[in-house]
Amino acid sequence: xxxxxxxxxxxxLPPGSREALIAHVSEVKYPKGHALIRSGRVEKTxxxxxxxxxxxxxxxxxxxxxxxxxxEGDVVIxxxxxxxxxxxxxxxETLEACDLYQMRAQDLExxxxxxIHIANWGRKLIGQELIKTEERLISMQFKTAQQRYLxxxxxxxxxxxxxxxxxxxxxxxxxxxxxxxIRAEIR
Amino acid sequence: xxxxxxxxxxxxLPPGSREALIAHVSEVKYPKGHALIRSGRVEKTxxxxxxxxxxxxxxxxxxxxxxxxxxEGDVVIxxxxxxxxxxxxxxxETLEACDLYQMRAQDLExxxxxxIHIANWGRKLIGQELIKTEERLISMQFKTAQQRYLxxxxxxxxxxxxxxxxxxxxxxxxxxxxxxxIRAEIR
DNA sequence: CTCTCTTTTTATCATTTGTAAAATTTTTTG
DNA sequence: CAAAAAATTTTACAAATGATAAAAAGAGAG
Numbered sequence: 001x002x003x004x005x006x007x008x009x010x011x012x013l014p015p016g017s018r019e020a021l022i023a024h025v026s027e028v029k030y031p032k033g034h035a036l037i038r039s040g041r042v043e044k045t046x047x048x049x050x051x052x053x054x055x056x057x058x059x060x061x062x063x064x065x066x067x068x069x070x071x072e073g074d075v076v077i078x079x080x081x082x083x084x085x086x087x088x089x090x091x092x093e094t095l096e097a098c099d100l101y102q103m104r105a106q107d108l109e110x111x112x113x114x115x116i117h118i119a120n121w122g123r124k125l126i127g128q129e130l131i132k133t134e135e136r137l138i139s140m141q142f143k144t145a146q147q148r149y150l151x152x153x154x155x156x157x158x159x160x161x162x163x164x165x166x167x168x169x170x171x172x173x174x175x176x177x178x179x180x181x182i183r184a185e186i187r
Numbered sequence: 188x189x190x191x192x193x194x195x196x197x198x199x200l201p202p203g204s205r206e207a208l209i210a211h212v213s214e215v216k217y218p219k220g221h222a223l224i225r226s227g228r229v230e231k232t233x234x235x236x237x238x239x240x241x242x243x244x245x246x247x248x249x250x251x252x253x254x255x256x257x258x259e260g261d262v263v264i265x266x267x268x269x270x271x272x273x274x275x276x277x278x279x280e281t282l283e284a285c286d287l288y289q290m291r292a293q294d295l296e297x298x299x300x301x302x303i304h305i306a307n308w309g310r311k312l313i314g315q316e317l318i319k320t321e322e323r324l325i326s327m328q329f330k331t332a333q334q335r336y337l338x339x340x341x342x343x344x345x346x347x348x349x350x351x352x353x354x355x356x357x358x359x360x361x362x363x364x365x366x367x368x369i370r371a372e373i374r
Numbered sequence: 375c376t377c378t379c380t381t382t383t384t385a386t387c388a389t390t391t392g393t394a395a396a397a398t399t400t401t402t403t404g
Numbered sequence: 405c406a407a408a409a410a411a412t413t414t415t416a417c418a419a420a421t422g423a424t425a426a427a428a429a430g431a432g433a434g
Contacts (some may be wrong), residue, residue, distance in 0.1 A: 058325050065329045067321065079321060083314030089322075112307055119306040120299055126310060127270030130317040134266060135276075137320055138254050140327045141360040142247040145391080165412065173328040178391055180413050332421080352382065365421055367383050 001073045003101050006048045009073055011124035017117040024107040028100050037078050037092035042085060044105050047076040052098030053162050056090050066170040069159060095163055145174045146182050188260045190288050193235045196260055198311035204304040211294040217285050224265050224279035229272060231292050234263040239285030240349055243277050253357040256346060282350055332361045333369050
């Protein structure tokens, strides 16, 4: 997916603003398993995914918890760093070889301060992430693990073939064993 | 809490912008049990809570699911309406008599389009909500119900005295009976 | 205070999910 | 292809949670 198309996904931008944004974007490629964002840091870079899959996870007592998958067209930022300027709690790693558009957070911050269209574009971007997160929270609260798995299957079926099941299970809030049981029932 | 203080909670605003915002704000009081936001509508109003408690919930097969509590200083909006302009999935009702600051969504939208400081203020506001939602999602994914209850007790202890346990249970993603068991264990 | 209504707790049993370990399948590597 | 490593599934048992019904406690009205 080209950068123009990605930027437009969140909110339309007048040509001048879009060009101003793109002027600060460069392309990078990383192999599978590369750490894009590490917890405990104030992240200075954000990414747009041109191709590939990444996962965001957080440390927990019993291993790590995957709480987000990013794919083609998605933005990768440490929300905590980005919003509060404080060290984030999230790691992000590539699950496949990834082709990314890269941008310095500081550059984006400057654009927010000087270009009202970009500021509103950024507002919409965060808003859309918020809705997705809220919907996921609600589904965690009142749907069974099986329903959540079926939702995932119908919503983003490709994920199941591209991501190890241990991460899928974590994302669904269950153990790998429990996921395996659910898959067996469905078959 | 006064409106000035509430607005500053999210991001500092230059005096002119703050006044522009406040100029569109009026005060309203509602009794306990009043519906501030209804699902299936594009909401035209947003609120800041001067005093009182509200809850946001969504319809589900087995009754409603409380996914957010708002108290003094919080913003009440239908995120779905606000971000996407589409009918929202959330209801919001007062759990106590509430004193609110009220604003038309359309007025705020105009301010976003004309005042870059307000646009960035709105961006920060949404960002902070996003972080809170994301942290809650992570805690739903990997903490036990008992841990989530203890977190709630230490984080916002007043909530437990002001809100019926059925809503607390729903918020924690468990049944009222299960919450009662957890409370008994702790005692 | 007493009655009624609501909220909360308790008890029972069925179901789901977690833990740990082993078995199986798939993928990677030489 | 064969061996090794990784990923996935299966099994058995324990713990947590849900559903339902009933009892107890608390709140409000007359």
